[in-house]
Amino acid sequence: MLNKTQIRYCLDTFWEMYPDAECELTHKNPFELLIAVVLSAQATDALVNKVTPGLFEKYKTPEDYMDVPLEELEQDIRRIGLYRSKAKNIQKLCRTMIDRFDGKVPETKEELESLAGVGRKTANVVASVAFNQPAIAVDTHVERVSKRLGLCRYKDSVKEVERTLMKKIPEDEWSDTHHRMIFFGRYHCKAKNPNCPDCPLLFLCREGQKRKRKEEKMA
DNA sequence: AACTCGGGGCA
């Protein structure tokens, strides 16, 4: 695994590569953040960002989502993938918020995960960004990049990746790092054809070095 | 661990 200096270099490089990394997390209040993150499952930010302004204009509280027929909510988020199950989840989640959490977004990871359509990743993002709780969200990009670079061990489970990153990255950088690693994973360190030749981190990347050696052998 | 859900993006 990488040492402290190498990790620092990685974080700084992510920053240099993607200074303007922005995503759906620019939503202000916890409720909108929660809905946006739930919608973003298996969908791109761009798509979610197209829908949410109008959505948040119409639906401001959990009660608002409960007051319309399921079909109407489905229509309102129709452009996002999995919209049928997502619409159902949103109404279920609002029901739970009203019944068990006084109509508010719960603040702990455990309570968040108890909501319909909210898994570990969503719970972590909301807890961290909306409520400043110690959490780091590990999605497929973060996991892949972490393993390739050596920010964690290759055989780590998602939970272990999360724990390792929390240990190695300063808490006040969790959120930013998360975003930049996603950009890095999406556009550079791609699952299929990673752009190793143009990668500023190649010299310390375990996976990149391995690929390089393999190529040299072939040549 | 494998499977389902399902529209949009991209080659």
Place this chain on the structure above:
DNA sequence: TGCCCAGAGTT
């Protein structure tokens, strides 16, 4: 066209 995808829930 056909493949992949910032996930969650069920079995």
